[in-house]
Amino acid sequence: MHFNIRWTFIIISFAIIFVMSCGQKEIVKYSKTTEKIIEKYYINKLTKNIEGKFYSYDSNGNLFKITEYKSNVPNGKSVMYCLDGKTVLESSLYLEGQLNGVMEGFYCNGNPKFKIIYDKNKILKVYDLFTSNGIELFPGNHKDGNGVILKYDETGNLVSRMNIKNGLKDGYSYDISNTGFVDSSFYIQGVNEDLKALGLEIDVFY
Numbered sequence: 001m002h003f004n005i006r007w008t009f010i011i012i013s014f015a016i017i018f019v020m021s022c023g024q025k026e027i028v029k030y031s032k033t034t035e036k037i038i039e040k041y042y043i044n045k046l047t048k049n050i051e052g053k054f055y056s057y058d059s060n061g062n063l064f065k066i067t068e069y070k071s072n073v074p075n076g077k078s079v080m081y082c083l084d085g086k087t088v089l090e091s092s093l094y095l096e097g098q099l100n101g102v103m104e105g106f107y108c109n110g111n112p113k114f115k116i117i118y119d120k121n122k123i124l125k126v127y128d129l130f131t132s133n134g135i136e137l138f139p140g141n142h143k144d145g146n147g148v149i150l151k152y153d154e155t156g157n158l159v160s161r162m163n164i165k166n167g168l169k170d171g172y173s174y175d176i177s178n179t180g181f182v183d184s185s186f187y188i189q190g191v192n193e194d195l196k197a198l199g200l201e202i203d204v205f206y
Contacts, residue, residue, distance in 0.1 A: 024051060036061035041069070058083070073097035082108035092118075107132045107154060114139075122167025123149070131156040153178075165189070 029039040038061075041054040049072040056065040063085035068076030074094035082089050087108055093101035098121045105113035115128040124145045129137040132154040140150035145167035151160035157178065163171035168190035175183045186193050 031059060034059055034061070047071075067094070070096075084108075095120075113154075119145075119167065123164060124167060163187075 023045055024042040025045050027039070027041050027043055028037060030036065031038050036057065036059070038057050038059075039055065040057075041050050042052045043049060044051050050069040051071070052069060054067045054069050054074075055063065056067075058064045062083060063081055065078065065080045067074050067078040070076065074097055076094060078092045078094055079088055080090040081087060087110060088106055089108065090103065090105050092099055092103040095101075099118035100120060101118060103116045103118060105115075107113050109132060111132060111134055112128060112130055113132075114126060114130070116126050117124040122145055125142070126139045126149050129139045129150075129152065131137065131152070135156055137152050137156060138150060140148040140161070142149055142164060146165055147163075149162050149164055150158060151162070153159050158176055160173070160175050162169050162173040165171070166189065169187035169192075170189055171187065173185050173187055175185075177183075
């Protein structure tokens, strides 16, 4: 009888220790210069992977972004905020670390800015483009990730014209400054060939 009780106690103790070891640990990081919080997230104590919501803050400690994680990669909803930390600036969806589904952009006055359909980090369609005061803009001629995409500033001035193929920048992409200066870059399936030669990596998204 005492033998069974002792082993039952040992088994229960090990079970408790195992459950506690598999729990989550909160990680909080602070800026070395401002001492304000810059990141907060949770890791699995056993796997050390980031799990759940990852909070990012700007240099003033204001909430900037919340992204859902699973097994150390973005998986689920990701939301960026304006300086007030409340108004949504951008909302997107991730599947196993890749943009997947509809990304929605907004102005800080609450008006819609754009919508983009992604499929595994590739752009399929850009639509519902607007200026900050609600004037609709032409997104460019493209279909199913092929064609031309146009990008504008908040007042409706054209700032970028990019060619895409299979959902990635391909061919010449043009950036237009507010003074009218045009800068061109050449891409091959999302890779900027000029920067590639320098060993640099860039963000190829819209």
